[in-house]
Amino acid sequence: MVYSVADLTPSDEARMLADAVARFVDDRYSHPDWRAIVDGEAGYCQTRWQQMADLGWTGLAIAEDDGGYGGQLAELLQVVEGLGRGLATEPLVSTAVIGADLIAQCEGPARTCLRRVAQGELRLALADEEAEGWDFNEGLATVARDQGGRWRLDGRKWLVPDAPHAHQMIVSARIDGPGAEAASSALFLVPVDQPGVEITVIQSFDRRRLGQVLLTGVELDQQSLLALPPHSAALIARARARLLAAYAAEGLGLAQRVLELTRTYLSAREQFGSRLSGFQVLQHRLVDLFIAVEELRTVARMAMMACELADQRMLGAARIKLIQLLPMVGRQAIQLHGGMGMSDEYPLGDCMKRLEAIALSCGPIEQALDRFRRDAPPADQSARPSV
């Protein structure tokens, strides 16, 4: 993939897609409706999920040969951004941005399931993390034992996004036994209804469903093995990069909604005989919000490109800015809304909570900064500024 400066703005096609997603969200994601869905039994809407598939979104970035539409990550992220604005809980990121891409990167019989992803029949989740630690998920406790052509998985996975919605999970597991492969992990495709798989549903403060996954003697055939080291390690890095790009897109969608809610509120609300939007201190704080949204627009683009270019430095910068900006946007907007912003019935609070949750999911800021420093390009003497 080669990018130019021109790719920093969305293409005309991407803009048309963005309009379509915006209409989809405006028509279907009124805040009361959304609340009813996320507080319901499933936590997402099956009807909407099927509509998304029918619109071609779940298969957007799946190759045509695999039953998809052969689109780019940029377009898929345009959908994620639009759905982010609507606070959608349907598992498009887990399924299409991460899961389907991982499977597509592997040769083997598992590829046949991509067609079902495109048709909306199959939802996926990535079960990788076992504890806090974006950067240091080494030495997994989940082990896979080779039992002569069959595999046996034991272990637990921690706060897996969308696990309760998934039909199949992509599970990372350390291969048990001596040898070079034991240090890193392989990837398996595990049906959630396989004996030995137990998922405890956890509700998060941003009204999402996570799964505490317990794997006890899960028997798998050879076809369930997706990738072995070192290929699997590269795939996990790829999945994390794409997850970050998806967070950036979703965060941007949310931040735009928050800015719009706040701008509207300040323009309508009167105190001390004039509109709040007339007070300079509030104008400046609103502009701070706007600056954050513009920065997030850049960050989202950077993160998308970094995925395809496998550029860790660019990805690292995007990650740092996400951790910094996303909570600030939500908190600033609450302050500008005053007491109204504290109401749980008003959509702003749900946007704020999702922004906080995304920032937490991007990992600790110290680790992001350390990683960014480690990934620094070697000093270029010729490019040194004169002092």
Place this chain on the structure above:
Amino acid sequence: MEVLLSAEDKRFRDEIRDFILRQRPLAFLDKARRRVPFSPDDHRLWQRMLNDAGYGAPAWPVEHGGCGWSPLRQMLFAEELLLHDCPRQSPYGLAMVGPIIMAFGSEAQKRHYLPRIRSADDWWCQGYSERQAGSDLASLATRAQLGADGYYTVNGHKIWTSTAHEANMMFALVRTDNTGPRQQGITFLLIPMDSAGLTVRPLRTLDGNRTINEVFFDDVRVPETNRVGEAGKGWAYSNALLQNERLLIADIPRSKKRIARIKTLAATTQRGGHALAEDSGFMRRVALLEADLEVLQMGTLRYLSELQAGRAPGAEVSLLKIRGSEIGQALNALLLEAAGRSALPYAPSDHGADAYPDDFDDYRGIVEQHLFYRASTIYGGATEILKSVIAKRVLGI
């Protein structure tokens, strides 16, 4: 602060500590350990116990059954309560309506209400804010009309009313006159919450809990004898004592507890093969806020010493509330960072102690506090409003 305390101050603190350790119900300890919030009954029980021991009203003069303590000792007292896992005293009766009744109420009102505040027989809420009158409180529109029968008829709507669902009494600002300047048509009324026509509706906040409410008045009848002072002077009464109240609103004890919790969490949280407490980047940010808090506490003491020297500080004391709420919010955000994704699992306290997933007990309350405490820079004078007041009254611009 420690070095500035006299031997008597420390003895005083030892006495308080001793009392708390002997009298504190075991249930409080258990709740604090499990980080379950105190119930309204806990608050009332503790207030009764404090009152029986003579500690019911630390700030009140002795003639009204108070302790008559200096502001420093009030501060030490409040801090001891919180550091030893006891409920803090509710401000609505003791710090808000009590002093107003003392200063402006009738003898009958003083005799009736003041002892009942100390003993927790009455539990108060504050009916000030309205949908169109938040920061701009003087634009409040809830009407009270005095009839020939000696009763006010109250109609209107209050909002963001903390603990209205737990209180049996409300002190309210209502509009009795629309003709003059806005501030002069406001009257201070004491309204029983069981009055006919008064409805309380929950208003859940970001954390999903019911702390605040909307209160609707539909032809609510309130006897004229429940008016404090003169009609039309409610605004002046409610503002007269605001400055003193803001001296102790910096929320320092709670922030001290937050720092302690961050350190505990950092010591037990593993990040990439070492404890978070060994991450100098994170711990430096904690240290910075600790320094902020030290200075804030000294600043509070500085204003207290001015007060004791007879030079009452002015609107600048609001900076204690501005900084205290900012520091508290920053500490909550650090707690959230220390928890990381472990902070994601959530159930509001209102759903019961068991709704929260067991595996994540160490993180209980972090998100709840973080979300609810965003209001701290909004309630009791929003930061932007307080700054405008300082600009106008202190800096003269």
